[in-house]
């Protein structure tokens with residue numbers, strides 16, 4: 385046995401270094417600092433150590449470099465996600481990492497004071513993972529060891545293909561590498577899935593006269609109603625909206641968003657999307673709100689303080705004037721979202737107008753909005769991350785309330801009669817509930833959004849949409865179509881259930897079914913499109 389140890393001494397050092405590198409985030413950030421909820425189950429040790437040993441036998445250094453590089457890279461994504469959101473990354477969110485790098489860098493740098501141990505650990509972990517092959521050259525090597533590595537790496541993708549998506553539910557109490565391997569395997573396999581045809585029938589769409597000439601939809605960002613004083617939050621952060629409560633032209637309701645991510649919310653909202661997996665509707669855009677508005681003779685506008693790529697598949701081909709972040713960059717940088725109102729004042733309006741104002745506040749970092757109106761920001765007590773984030777979020781809502789006041793004043797000037805303003809947010813936000821932060825997670829709190837309307841010298845026959853609370857984005861979008869004079873009948877509608885859709889529509893995604901019970905939403909177990917029969 386001794387001769388074997390001598391022969392394999394360098395392989396064992398290699399194995400120890402790589403294994404320690406892979407498990408370091410769990411040891412430091414899980415066991416020691418408690419930043420992550422992960423543990424190291426024995427099954428992870430039984431997987432990681434033999435795998436690292438087989439790697440130590442691989443001869444081709446290029447192959448070895450690529451495999452170890454991939455392990456380090458995917459773990460960096462996983463650990464950063466977990467530390468920020470409080471949960472492991474979902475396969476549906478992996479593509480977003482590559483598309484939203486600028487947003488991630490901005491949010492990450494604002495949390496550097498919290499995330500520095502994470503980054504320090506990841507530097508150490510990557511060094512350990514990569515140092516093995518570079519400096520341990522005298523290890524025992526076998527010509528075909530790479531085949532075993534390839535076979536081992538294929539196991540989870542193959543299992544995912546056979547067992548289906550529930551195999552990949554994230555497990556926040558398992559190790560980081562366990563969640564990384566499964567999420568990335570699922571991501572690779574699922575991106576090759578063809579979305580199925582579920583036999584949905586086309587909507588029945590009929591047109592008559594419009595109910596109102598000017599429809600202004602304000603699409604907020606990451607705003608949850610439960611942190612607004614208007615909806616009962618303890619801090620007085622919505623004095624202007626509170627003052628509208630007694631105004632007969634104002635009404636408000638609890639809302640349920642159609643998705644947990646910005647892009648998917650915009651796609652589902654503007655296409656009046658309801659049934660999970662009905663992608664045909666988005667491809668054909670039969671019920672697209674911009675299209676319906678154009679059909680009914682409205683001039684259509686989008687003023688967005690965010691990146692235009694978020695409007696992919698929202699029907700921008702039916703928008704007459706589209707201005708996004710890049711068109712208003714300097715003004716948005718200096719004035720924040722008040723720049724949108726300057727732009728609104730300069731629009732060449734028609735007799736009938738459908739205007740969408742898409743906000744950037746209250747996106748993370750929440751504290752950033754104080755620079756535009758420092759007088760609105762209350763001092764922050766630094767106790768713990770959840771409390772501090774909630775205070776910053778509440779301050780951002782105070783900024784929002786101030787913005788709404790300016791916005792209504794501007795619209796009253798620009799469109800003084802026959803106008804309705806409708807407000808909702810794309811999705812809500814988690815602020816430490818069950819240790820979770822951010823959005824993009826399939827949790828009921830992320831679907832919690834406000835909905836309110838304000839009319840300006842409008843026909844009182846414009847019916848309030850709020851008779852049957854809570855109001856979903858789907859209800860609201862159908863109501864907007866109705867204001868244009870368009871009635872939508874969806875033969876696939878289930879009268880009991882509605883859905884909050886996952887963050888990536890073009891795959892067999894996860895969704896949350898819910899129903900209204902005594903004016904409150906009741907969420908059922910999450911499901912996957914195509915996995916089971918829909919409720």
Ligand SMILES: [Zn+2]
Nearest residue numbers: 605606646810
């Ligand atoms: Zn958003």
